[in-house]
Amino acid sequence: MTKAHSLATAPPSSGAVGPEPSTEAEDGNPRSANTGRFQVILTLVAQTAPALAQAGMIWYVVGQGRWMLLLLLLPSLTGTLAMVLLSLLRAHRQPLTAPSARAQLGYGAASDRASLSTTTEDRTRQDLTELAADPGPRLESRLSGSGASGAHGQLWQGIVHAWLSASGSAAPAVIGIRPDHGPLTIDLPRDGPHALVAGTTGSGKSVFLQTWCLALAASQPPDRLNLILLDFKGGAGFGLLARLPHTVGCVTNLDLDRAVRALNGLQRELERRQRLVARAGVEDTALMADPPARLVVVIDEFQALRQLLPDYLDRLTSLASQGRSLGMNLVACTQQTMGQVSAQMRANMNLGICLRVRDPLQSRELLGSSCATAIDPACPGLGFLEQGRGPQAFRTCPAADPQALVEQIIKAGRFCGCRPPAPLFSPPLPEHDPACGKILWRSGRPLIPLGHMDDGVLLHLYRLPLKGHTALIGPPGRGKSILLALLARSLLPLMQPGARPEPCFDLRITRRTGHGYSSRDFPGPVPAPPHDRQNGNRGLVWILDDAQDLLDPLCRDPLAPLLQEALGQEGATVVLAVDTANALRRPERFSRRLVFPCGERGADLAAGIPADQLATLSTRVSAIPGRCLVLEAGLAIPLQVFSLAVKRMNP
Known part of the structure; x- marks a missing residue:
């Protein structure tokens, strides 16, 4: 509703401004008018009481003949009386807050914003309805391009072709579909370089991360892309991905000693790449003649890592602030982002991904909108992607058979003769x-x-x-x-x-x-x-x-x-x-x-x-x-x- 429409629908006003009998009817809520009058009365009482006290003080000062104190009290009494008069004038003009007066004072812009918000919400709900009705093709179909989700026999050949044609500086991954049925592609170096993923229990976070890692491994060879998996949910989400030839480390919250070694290894790798860049005389590893493999660190249940190992978060903060030019990317997944991710780390995470959440504030923090609260709990994998152009709805397209897909990626690595990358860290010393x-x-x-x-x-x-x-x-x-x-x-x-x-x-x-x-x-x-x-x-x-x-x-x-x-x-x-x-x-x-x-x-x-x-x-x-x-x-x-x-x- 535009401002002109608001003015056109407002009743004509008379020259004298006074109470209108239809005010409560137009508001549609008589109780709100009574509440307004009560607030006016309380305001007058609160401002009149000091004036009465000051008048008593003046009477006492005059009786005692202390004229110097009288000069000090008169300005305060004058100011109090002025406030009382202003309150009376406002009470007299209170009917102007009726709908017609609000239209005259320019409240049509708020109506415009409400109308625009309603339009955005309608479009969001429509996108979610379309994505919920169409789960889209499986990940194998996207990778093979055959349209058949079960064509595992020839999938490894398509993976080899993707590896041979891959670009060293990019890391695109097709992990889902958009409302227009187009593929959702995320390129961490371009869209990130770091990502923050949020979602409540059952929203599909672990499946989303698994799909993302599988898509990355299928698009880049092990000598160009490495994965470090930190699973603080017991290892159920990343256990299968540990067999990928790209994985250089996989730890869980069940072995904190090994998790500490992983975080120390990340810090050592960060320093090693800094020396490589300085020795090559360039500003980015992508400009090196023989750059190191891109390292993607994926953390599931970041809030658990923060609670169990708070003294080692500075390693991740350094990675978030310096990793872009060193070919290191961070993907942190958590149920609750508010109060869990530091401001310094959050400032470097340009990519926000939010699956279903219950708190509107958490959705607004990642997306600038509360649209993630409207996701149906019966449709895990639905979410929104924020890349600086507003929230974009998507639906994850997981693998039909993740274990078979891992076997295909392993087979492609054997065919290409890929040597396993050197581990970034190792288990602690054994007892025997x-x-x-x-x-x-x-x-x-x-x-x-x-x-x-x-x-x-x-x-x-x-x-x-x-x-x-x-x-x-x-x-x-x-x-x-x-x-x-x-x-x-x-x-x-x-x-x-x-x-x-x-x-x-x-x-x-x-x-x-x-x-x-x-x-x-x-x-x-x-x-x-x-x-x-x-x-x-x-x-x-x-x-x-x-x-x-x-x-x-x-x-x-x-x-x-x-x-x-x-x-x-x-x-x-x-x-x-x-x-x-x-x-x-x-x-x-x-x-x-x-x-x-x-x-x-x-x-x-x-x-x-x-x-x-x-x-x-x-x-x-x-x-x-x-x-x-x-x-x-x-x-x-x-x-x-x-x-x-x-x-x-x-x-």
């Missing part, structure tokens, strides 16, 4: 780690694999260099003897005749017996010339268990002076085990220490474990046999020694 790894050689000295070490994100094979002295510190039963036995078992085959390459050292193995120490020497396959021994080119590797007594200055064992000599010799390497750090006497001679925590804070700190590292070690982890920390070059890195069926070191 089977022996693996080969001996490497450096400068004629072997590097012996002893276990896996954990840098907080990835596991790395740890090889002990036979250079310098190494001390193993920890109480009995923690795995020191197993580590020494593993080291001896790796070195003994090298001391046999015909071993290649030939070691440039002799081996000595010493262990405690009931009557002292038992020692055995294993010379190298080829005796060293005298000048090599004098020049230190051929040294000694000494493996020694329970060495605390031999390190005692008062020890009378014949091996004690030999041990002190070996510790001072440049070409010798001593690997020994003691119960406490105090037994080392001169700890500066040991460039490397492997500390097995004993559980007592004071003793572990004295052994060299940093306080911050010690705070992260739980009692259960500290009690795992073979779990220690490698202290070297100012670092403290957890290590799990390989498991062996060896209890003692037997030379």
